[in-house]
Amino acid sequence: MDIKISVKNLEAFYGKNKVLKNISIDIPRNKVVAIIGPSGCGKSTFLRCLNRMHEVVGGTITGSIQVDGEDLTKTDPVLLRKRLGMVFQKPNPFPTMSIFNNVAAGLRFNGVRNKKILTPIVERSLKQAALWDEVKDNLDDSGVNISGGQQQRLCIARTLAVDPEVILMDEPASALDPISTSKIEELIFELKKNYTIVIVTHNMQQAARVSDSTAFFYMGELIEYDKTTKIFTNPANKQTEDYVTGRFG
Amino acid sequence: MNPSKFFHIKRKVTSVIMMSLSLVATLIALVPLVFIFYYTISKGISYLNIDFFIAMPKPVGETGGGMANAIAGTLLLIGIGGVIGIPVGVMTGTYLSEFGNNKFGSVVRFLTDVLSGVPSIVVGVVAYTLVVIPMKHFSALAGGIALGILMIPTITRTTEEMIKLVPHSLREAGLALGIPKWKTTILIVLKTAWKGIATGILLGLSRAAGETAPLLFTALGNRFWSTKVGQPIASLSVYIYDYAKAPFEDWNQQAWTAALVLMLMISILSLTFRIVTRSKYKTK
Numbered sequence: 339m340d341i342k343i344s345v346k347n348l349e350a351f352y353g354k355n356k357v358l359k360n361i362s363i364d365i366p367r368n369k370v371v372a373i374i375g376p377s378g379c380g381k382s383t384f385l386r387c388l389n390r391m392h393e394v395v396g397g398t399i400t401g402s403i404q405v406d407g408e409d410l411t412k413t414d415p416v417l418l419r420k421r422l423g424m425v426f427q428k429p430n431p432f433p434t435m436s437i438f439n440n441v442a443a444g445l446r447f448n449g450v451r452n453k454k455i456l457t458p459i460v461e462r463s464l465k466q467a468a469l470w471d472e473v474k475d476n477l478d479d480s481g482v483n484i485s486g487g488q489q490q491r492l493c494i495a496r497t498l499a500v501d502p503e504v505i506l507m508d509e510p511a512s513a514l515d516p517i518s519t520s521k522i523e524e525l526i527f528e529l530k531k532n533y534t535i536v537i538v539t540h541n542m543q544q545a546a547r548v549s550d551s552t553a554f555f556y557m558g559e560l561i562e563y564d565k566t567t568k569i570f571t572n573p574a575n576k577q578t579e580d581y582v583t584g585r586f587g
Numbered sequence: 588m589n590p591s592k593f594f595h596i597k598r599k600v601t602s603v604i605m606m607s608l609s610l611v612a613t614l615i616a617l618v619p620l621v622f623i624f625y626y627t628i629s630k631g632i633s634y635l636n637i638d639f640f641i642a643m644p645k646p647v648g649e650t651g652g653g654m655a656n657a658i659a660g661t662l663l664l665i666g667i668g669g670v671i672g673i674p675v676g677v678m679t680g681t682y683l684s685e686f687g688n689n690k691f692g693s694v695v696r697f698l699t700d701v702l703s704g705v706p707s708i709v710v711g712v713v714a715y716t717l718v719v720i721p722m723k724h725f726s727a728l729a730g731g732i733a734l735g736i737l738m739i740p741t742i743t744r745t746t747e748e749m750i751k752l753v754p755h756s757l758r759e760a761g762l763a764l765g766i767p768k769w770k771t772t773i774l775i776v777l778k779t780a781w782k783g784i785a786t787g788i789l790l791g792l793s794r795a796a797g798e799t800a801p802l803l804f805t806a807l808g809n810r811f812w813s814t815k816v817g818q819p820i821a822s823l824s825v826y827i828y829d830y831a832k833a834p835f836e837d838w839n840q841q842a843w844t845a846a847l848v849l850m851l852m853i854s855i856l857s858l859t860f861r862i863v864t865r866s867k868y869k870t871k
Contacts (some may be wrong), residue, residue, distance in 0.1 A: 394762055420765030430756040434778045434866075444764035447774055493760070499762055 342367040342390060342504065342534040348401035349385050350392060359400075359558045370526060370535045372549035372566065374542060376581070381554040385506050388536065389422035390415040405504070418437045419446070422504040423497035429489035429512050431481035431496070437473050440481040440492055444500035450523050459499055467495035469524050487518025494525065505529065507537040511544065523548050542582055544568050554578045624850075631847030634840050639848065644810060644826075650837045654845055657811045660821040661729070661796060661852070663814055664806060668795045672738030673788055677777075679739070680746025680784070685772055696747075703740030710736050711801030719749025719805060727813075727820035732800060740818035745787025749780040768784075774787025785864040792854045799824040823849045 343365040350358035358380045365371050373381040386392040387399055393415065403410040410418060431440050439446065441460045450456060460477075464470040471489040474483065481492055491509060497505060507526075511519040526535060526548045539545050545552050546566060553563040554577075562569065562578045573579045580586050645652030679699070683692055702858035712734035719725055753776050761771035777784070798830045802808075807819040807831065814820075823845050 389763065391759065391763060394759060414765050416765050419763055419764075424759075424763035426756060426759065426763075428756060430754070430760045432757060432760065432775055432779070434775075434781075441762075443775075444766065447761075447764075447766045447770050496760075496764065 340367040342406065343536075344404045344407075344575055345388075346400075346402045346404075348384075348387060348399060348403060349398055350380070350387055350399045351473070352366045352383075352395075352397050357397075357558050361560045363553060363560060363563055364550070365536060367534050367536060368530055368532070369550040370530050370537060370548055372545035372552045372579070373538045373555060374540075374545050374552060375488050375534065375555035375561075376586070377540075380553045380558040384555065385424075385508055385536060385538050388504070388506055389419050389424055391419070392426060395426075406546055420448075420500050421502055422506060423500060423502035425490070425494055425505065425507045425510045425514070426495055427509040429486055429493050433480065433482045434477045435481055437481050437484070437492060438477040443496060448500075448504070460495075463495040463499040464492075466529070467491045467496050468521060468528075485518070487514050487521060490514060490518065490522065491497050491525070494522075498529075502532045503535065504536065507535065509538055509540060512540055517539050542570070542584075549564070554581060556581070591730060592856075618705075624768045627843065627847050627850060630840070630843035633848060634844040639841075639844055643812060647835070652839070652841075654821070654826055654848070656825065656828045657821040657823045657845065658848065659812070659814055659854075660806070660809070661849070663727055663816075663820060664730050664734055664822055665796050666803070667816070668727065668734030668738055669788075669792055671732060671735030672791055672795070675735075676739045676742025676787070676791065677746050677784060679743045680787075681750060681772065681777065683743070683812060684747045684750040685776070694729075699740045699743050702736075703744070705796050706800075707737055708800035711803065711805055714801065714805045722817070725805060725819040726806035726817050727806055728816045730802045730820065730822070731816075733801040733805045734795040737798060737801065739797050741791040742784075742787050745790065746780075746784045749783030749787065750776060750818055752783065753779045782864045782866070785860050789857055789860045791805075792856060796853055796856075797824055797849065799828050803828075816862065 341364045342500075345363045345365075347476065348358055348361040349356060361384065373384060375381050383392060386395070386397070388403065388410075390410065392518055399411070405418075405421065432443060435443060437474055438456075438460055441463050442450075442456045445456060445459065456511065459475075463472065464473065468573065469488060473492075482489065484492065490513075494505075494510075505565060511522045514522065526537065526572075529535060530550075537548065549566045551564065552566045552569040554561045554569065554573075554575075562575045563574055564574070568574075569578060570582055573582060591717055606740050610777065638651065640658060641655050642651075642653030642693045643655055644657075647707060679695065683699075686692070687695065711733050714736070718729035718732055722729070747818060757775055758771055762768065766775075802822055802825050806822060806825070808825045809819045809821040827842045827845045827849070830838040833839065833842075
């Protein structure tokens, strides 16, 4: 298996409170890994550790996380986050910027100002995010006057524009209606050709539909990690079975 | 009558009473405002002519003349005050909201609150001690510094509150794109909060424009045209003070006109700010 991210003995803390316990997991290249588990099990924290966004909310970690064999804790977080992009639970486009500038933000604020370079990247990113046809005539409109589902795809386009290797998605469809959700899911299917994707989700059907492998977290521990089909049809662990069959959580 | 209908009527009556009370309170609050506007306009308008803006004050005994020097002086004074007060206020507010979640931040926050409660005349005395005495004469600079200090607390606290209203998710969005923290703070957070910050700046400038006490022994006043930063300078507020207590009917009238002009200047300033900071996108 071609490993993109290798996590070994990861423990995460908020102050003295341990929220992740001894997590070891390998995430394969160009696959979709779903993280499932009940609220408070540490799945969002785990995702944030992968691009060091946990530091923004005051978290600390021990253990090692390697991306392509490179130790993540020794990399500059600013550079790291360009390689591991993140899509959040609630769409968060920049309200003061146009659709175009929202997509271009990551590049513009890192010194790329030439419109000749930006325009094709913005177009490519919006096409990849399956939003181009809906907004191509209104690129100068505000990024917040479009629907919630469009905003979330705009946020995905914004993440794609900086050309990341990995896309981390934190419940990207939980604030969206079913039609927008299915669009995001189709998108994930397309994106995995070029990107490695880790998606946190509360929706088990969604995990079953979009992911190749699934990890079940409970109380800060990784209970089971296997092929998605195995997790949902024949899990090895009793707790996993109870969770995916809806007996708790 | 059945009880549910009784409670329904009771609720409706209570609602009407409370609505009326808040309406009455609003009207009471409007009374002084309306009177101020009415008096200033009706008393000031008679001397409001082009001369008032372009002519100089006439010597005692002669009628007519204008306050061109005081209008220019007030603009220069709030200009100097703004150059000091706006950057210090905005940056302090940004620090408090983004990095000030610690002991030092609390101390700064407390001191800012104290500063906003310090009487303006005290700030004038401080500027007198720190600027006028070493320079050995009154100056526009001393007046501007006093006004700048007075602006700082208003601008600081408004900036802090407005930045706090920016959702945390926008900061995270910026950071997650690999945008450094300082750029995220300036280009995303400050930009999003800009409209509210501008209101704070406007409040600070308006307050400064009307201040009289701190100017009396810093900028002093000037009967002649001057835009020199190092020299005493005229201002509308000090002219209002001098002319209103003067024993000449003509001067008293001009004081009203000066008050009207000061109010107009603040209104124009306010309007300009609103137009400049208006969002370029129509909100749905």
